[in-house]
Structure formats: structure tokens, C-alpha cells
Amino acid sequence: MRLGANVHVAGQNRNFVRIKRPQNSLLDGEERSLADTEIRADLGGIEREAFSTMFSLDDITLEKGGENILASKGDLGQLLFSASAGLSDLSRQLLANRVNADGFYKTRGRSSQLSERTRAMTDAQKAADEWDAKWSDLCSACWLGEAPVLPDVDAVSGILHVLEKLASAIETRDGLIDRIEKMEKDNALFEASVFELCDSLEIRKTASLTELTRTIGDRIKAAERGLEQQENLSRDLARRREDERELLVTKEILDVQIAKMTGYFCCATLDEVEAFIDLSSKRQALRSSITELEQELVEITGANHIGDVEEKLASVNREELEGQLALLTPILEDQDRKCHDVFHERSTVQKAIDAIGGDSVVAEIEEQRRTILLEIEERAGRYLELRAGITAAEQALRLYRDRHRSGMMTRASDAFKTISRGAYTGVAAQPGKDGEVLIAVSANGGSKAADELSKGARFQLYLALRVAGYHEFVANRAPIPFIADDIMETFDDFRAEEAFRLFAEMAGHGQVIYLTHHQHLTEIARKVCPGVRLHDLESIQSTATLDGIAAE
Incomplete structure (x- = not known):
């Protein structure tokens, strides 16, 4: 896979390609390997992970941002810091603010700053007077000057807001009129179709259109039920016939087998065949029993075959064997009883030995105790690290809020007002x-806490905070590209237009790249930003030799 880009580096445009391999994956326009450090400084000196966090946005990140607003309960410092993703010169700015604060209470510094602020107040009052004069001239030059008293800015803002709503209402009215005309046309076509169906089904057209429609629907449902019943009966009849054919085939096979068995046993009925089969089974069982008994006798006597056993039995006195059996029987019973007693004693002794235990048990307990102590020590250290980190993070959030609230709040307010129309x-x-x-x-x-906003409003607020954070970053640093990946899937066209308007303002400070597969968003982008550059990656890829294309 190859990704290519044309980048403006060190005052000139250069071509770079990234290929998929573990090392030396960056190539120049002549396919020579380059180290990432050669262009990192010209690209802002930001690592890839930091860039992905601070200057890219997709629908998942947008949703998580809305959830973060809800989870933070509207904490100002946390929201401002999370939107900007952190700044490296935070400590330096905090130290500078402390030095300025200490200098304010010095005698010379205090008088100097008071003089500067007095001059600033005089200049501000003069600028306000000039603005009032320009406002009067502007109102007098249009229909606003016809009023007995010139309206103020708030009144004019309200009038413009009403005019904006009036245009939207007129557009809505025209849309409703068009929908009504189309609905009336569809109603006429529907009525004609209903009357045509009534003629086909021989239904009298004396009832209302609704009742006729219901009657036609009932007829259709009844026809569908009849058709379904006919299909079920047809399938059932086919199954019955198939079962009948299978039974006939089975009967023929059984007749052939019965004929074979009656012929083999020379009988006429199946009952006689069953009797012969039972006799044959009994005969086989008796043969098996005789074989087993013969084998047992051979094993007991140690003979080679049953013939030797029969010869030994023929030469033995039966009465003498019975006498020996009577003598050995009580001896065998006594030995069996002694065996049980010995086994019982052995089991008792083994249980006593197992109950005593040994040094290994103590060693195992000691090892477990040491392991538990080590785990407690490790977890306590981890707990202290986490608590220290949380305390440091809370302090950093408070410092960040105090430093950036003025500029970011102003930009976030403007952006939120724009995107919420x-x-x-x-x-x-x-x-x-x-x-x-x-x-x-x-x-x-009215007002609402940030965590009380609707889900869509929280998404819009998070986007406004991200826009403000970007402006705050590029105000004191080299411009960095901002990438948004199809974050407007849940936006209507109006809010998408305002979001593109915000991106156009950001593009005045750095490059903004928006990736989408929705064609209508490209039209909105052209409308809001006439100078936008659109890249169709599919058409570019079809004519390029690269496996992937990076859009500028």
C-alpha cells in the first residue's frame, strides 16, 4: 500500500510517499528513503499521536466529546482543556502571570499601569462615541431612519432574526402547498384505481371511498386465503401419494423376504418362521455357554484343551474332592476376614499420618504471607501514584481554565451561536x-448547564469548543492542518452549512481537510466556501498507480 502527498516544505513543494514496511517507510519523489525527522520540524514538530488527538475529529470522537460534557457536569476548566488537548508552554505562561501580578502591587508598576488603563479607557470611550455616530448615519441612510427614535443594536438584531424566520416560513409554506397539490393528485389517482377495481370485482360503488377500499382489501385477503388453502391441500395430496408409493415398494420388498424365509424353514406362515428363529437363537446361546464353561475348565486345570480335562475328571474320586472342599472352605473365610482387618488398620494409620503434616505446610503458609505483603505494598504504591496524578491533573485544569477562558470562551460562544443557527x-x-x-x-x-443540553446540542457545543481550541493553538504557533472525518452524518443541511462556515474561518489560519462519502455535503461546501478544493479519491485512484491517495 502506498500513500502519496505533495507538501510545502522549506519554501518549496516536495513529493513524499509512505509505503507499508517496518522501517524506512518514508520516500521522496525519487523513491529514496528519508528519516521522519527531516520533515517533522517543517510539519510543526508534532508527533503522530498528538496530532491525531488535537487536530483530527471523527463521528466517534464527536460522540465521546458530547459524553465528556455530560460526565464533567459542565466543569469549565476541564471542558476548555479537553477541547484543546493541552499546551506545552502552560507552566511558562503561569509563571509570567504571577510575575505580572506581583509587579502590579509595586509602587512604580502600579502607577504606570493605572495611567495606561486610564488612557485605554479614554480611547475606548472615544471609539464608542465614533461608533454611535456611524450607527446613526447608517440607520438614517435606510428605512430604519424613518422611525421616531433610532433603534439600538439589539432591536435591529431582533428585527433581522424575525426576517430570517419569515424567509424560512415562506419557504415552508411553499413546500406545504406543493405537498398538498401532490397529495390531491395522488388521491385522485387512488380513487380512479379503486373504482376500476370495483368494476373488475363487481362491487357496487354506492359506499364511501374508505368503505370500498376496505371491501376490496377483504376480497383480496379472502382470495389469498383461498389460494393458500389450495396450495396447502395440493402439497398434502402430493405427500400422501408419495407415502402411498413408498408403502407399496416396502410391501413388495417384505413379500419377497417372507417368501425367502418360509422357503428356508419349509413352512407356510410367519408364526412358524418366528418359532424356528427362537429355536435357532436358543441353540446359539447354549453353544456359547458350553464354550465358555469349557474355556473356564481349561484355565482352572491348566490343561491344553477340553479333552485333557475330561481325561483328568474321569480318573478323580468325587467323594475325595468334596471332602477337601469342606476342609478348605472355613480356612478361606478366615483368611478373607483377616485381610479386611489388615486393610482397615492400614487406612487408619494412613489417616493419622496425613493429619500430622510436616514442615512443607508451614513453608507454604509463610510463602503465601510474603506474597500477600508484596501485593499490598505494590498496590499501595500504585494507589499513591494515582492519587498524586489526579491531584496534579485537577491543578492543571484550574490553571488552564484561568489562562484560556477569555479567548476560548469568546470564540466558543461565536462558534456555538453559528452552528446552532x-x-x-x-x-x-x-x-x-x-x-x-x-x-x-x-x-x-434562558440558560442551561452544559450537561443538561440535548445530545445533539452537546455535539454542537463540543465541536464549537474544538474550533475555539484550534484558534487558540494556531494564535501563537505555526499553523497545523485540521482533519475532520465525516462528522456531519447526524447534521441537517442547515447545520452542516454552518459547520462548513466555521471550517472556512479555520482555513484562514491553517489547512482544513474534510473527508466524506456524502455527495450533498460537497454542494454545501461549494456554496459556503466558493474557493474550496474538492478531490474525488475514486476518480484519482482509477488513474493513479498508487494504492491509496491523500487529499490536500
Whole structure:
């Protein structure tokens, strides 16, 4: 697999290719191996894992971001930090803020800063007066100047908002009129089709259209039931006939076999055949018993075959053997009883030995004790490490919130207002139980905590925070590309348009790449960003020799 790209490095465009192999996978335009460090500095000096976390976004990450807003309970510092994915110069900025704060309370520094702030206030008041004059001129030049009193910015904003809703309402009305006309046309076609079916089924057209439709449906269902019943009966008849054929074949085979058996035993009925078979089975059983008894006698006497046994039995006195058996029987019983007693004694002694135990048991217990102590020590150390890490993380979140809240809150408010199409006017901070929490300010004047928003609104808020975090990063560093992978599958066209508008603003500071397989999103992108560059990877791949293509 080969992935190629044309990258602007060190003031010139260069071609690079990444191939699939363990080492030296980066090649230049002439297929020569390059070390990753040769272009890493020109690409921002960011590792691949950090880039994937900070400057790429897909639908899974977007969903997890919404869940993080819910889990954080709107904690301001945590949301700002998670959206930006961390900055390496955080400690330096914190130290600089502390130095500036200490200098403010010094006599010379305090008077100097107060003078600067007084001049800044005077300049701000002058700028405000100039803006009011320009606003009056602007309102007087249009129909707003016809009012007895010039409206303020909030009033004009409300008027523009109403006009925007009016255009949407007109568009909705036109859509409803078109749908009504199509529905009336479909109703007329439906009525004609119903009357045509009534003529075919000989149904009187005196009832209403609904009743006629119901009657036709009942006729169709009845016909379907009749057809289904006919098919079931046909299948059942075919099975019966097949069973009949199989039974006839079986009967013929049985007749042939019965004829063979009656001929073999020279009889006329099956009862007589059964009697002969029983006699044959008994004869076979008797033969087997005789063979087993003969083998047992051969083994007991140690003879070679049954003939030798018969010769020995012929020469033995029966009464003498019976006398020896009577003498040996009580001796055998006594020996058997002694054997049972000895086995019982052995079992008792073995149980006593097992109950005593030995040094190995003590050693095993000691080993288990040491193992448990080591596990306790290891887990206690791990617990202390985790607690220290949690404390450090909480402190870092508070510091990050204090440093970035102004710029990121402003950008996040603007982005959230844009992507929600004015449903929310922005975000703000509000004191909470454990610190400041993030709230969303509604257009109707209300507010909601970030963790109380709907699922879709949380997705939009997380996207707004990511956009603000990107602006915060590139404000003090070299621009880094931002990659979004089909995150608008759940967006309607209007919110997709606003999301592309945010990406267009980001593109003014760095490259933004959006990957999608939805054709309608490309049309929205062209509408919002006329200068967008679109790459159809399928058409490029069909004419390229590479196995994969990277879009710029």
C-alpha cells in the first residue's frame, strides 16, 4: 500500500510517499528513503499521536466529546482543556502571570499601569462615541431612519432574526402547498384505481371511498386465503401419494423376504418362521455357554484343551474332592476376614499420618504471607501514584481554565451561536458547587448547564469548543492542518452549512481537510466556501498507480 502527498516544505513543494514496511517507510519523489525527522520540524514538530488527538475529529470522537460534557457536569476548566488537548508552554505562561501580578502591587508598576488603563479607557470611550455616530448615519441612510427614535443594536438584531424566520416560513409554506397539490393528485389517482377495481370485482360503488377500499382489501385477503388453502391441500395430496408409493415398494420388498424365509424353514406362515428363529437363537446361546464353561475348565486345570480335562475328571474320586472342599472352605473365610482387618488398620494409620503434616505446610503458609505483603505494598504504591496524578491533573485544569477562558470562551460562544443557527447566543461561566461550570445561553433569554443540553446540542457545543481550541493553538504557533472525518452524518443541511462556515474561518489560519462519502455535503461546501478544493479519491485512484491517495 502506498500513500502519496505533495507538501510545502522549506519554501518549496516536495513529493513524499509512505509505503507499508517496518522501517524506512518514508520516500521522496525519487523513491529514496528519508528519516521522519527531516520533515517533522517543517510539519510543526508534532508527533503522530498528538496530532491525531488535537487536530483530527471523527463521528466517534464527536460522540465521546458530547459524553465528556455530560460526565464533567459542565466543569469549565476541564471542558476548555479537553477541547484543546493541552499546551506545552502552560507552566511558562503561569509563571509570567504571577510575575505580572506581583509587579502590579509595586509602587512604580502600579502607577504606570493605572495611567495606561486610564488612557485605554479614554480611547475606548472615544471609539464608542465614533461608533454611535456611524450607527446613526447608517440607520438614517435606510428605512430604519424613518422611525421616531433610532433603534439600538439589539432591536435591529431582533428585527433581522424575525426576517430570517419569515424567509424560512415562506419557504415552508411553499413546500406545504406543493405537498398538498401532490397529495390531491395522488388521491385522485387512488380513487380512479379503486373504482376500476370495483368494476373488475363487481362491487357496487354506492359506499364511501374508505368503505370500498376496505371491501376490496377483504376480497383480496379472502382470495389469498383461498389460494393458500389450495396450495396447502395440493402439497398434502402430493405427500400422501408419495407415502402411498413408498408403502407399496416396502410391501413388495417384505413379500419377497417372507417368501425367502418360509422357503428356508419349509413352512407356510410367519408364526412358524418366528418359532424356528427362537429355536435357532436358543441353540446359539447354549453353544456359547458350553464354550465358555469349557474355556473356564481349561484355565482352572491348566490343561491344553477340553479333552485333557475330561481325561483328568474321569480318573478323580468325587467323594475325595468334596471332602477337601469342606476342609478348605472355613480356612478361606478366615483368611478373607483377616485381610479386611489388615486393610482397615492400614487406612487408619494412613489417616493419622496425613493429619500430622510436616514442615512443607508451614513453608507454604509463610510463602503465601510474603506474597500477600508484596501485593499490598505494590498496590499501595500504585494507589499513591494515582492519587498524586489526579491531584496534579485537577491543578492543571484550574490553571488552564484561568489562562484560556477569555479567548476560548469568546470564540466558543461565536462558534456555538453559528452552528446552532441562533438557537443559542453563546456560552458563559457560572459559579458552581466545585468551581465554575459552563452554561449555554438560549436565544429566548434562558440558560442551561452544559450537561443538561440535548445530545445533539452537546455535539454542537463540543465541536464549537474544538474550533475555539484550534484558534487558540494556531494564535501563537505555526499553523497545523485540521482533519475532520465525516462528522456531519447526524447534521441537517442547515447545520452542516454552518459547520462548513466555521471550517472556512479555520482555513484562514491553517489547512482544513474534510473527508466524506456524502455527495450533498460537497454542494454545501461549494456554496459556503466558493474557493474550496474538492478531490474525488475514486476518480484519482482509477488513474493513479498508487494504492491509496491523500487529499490536500
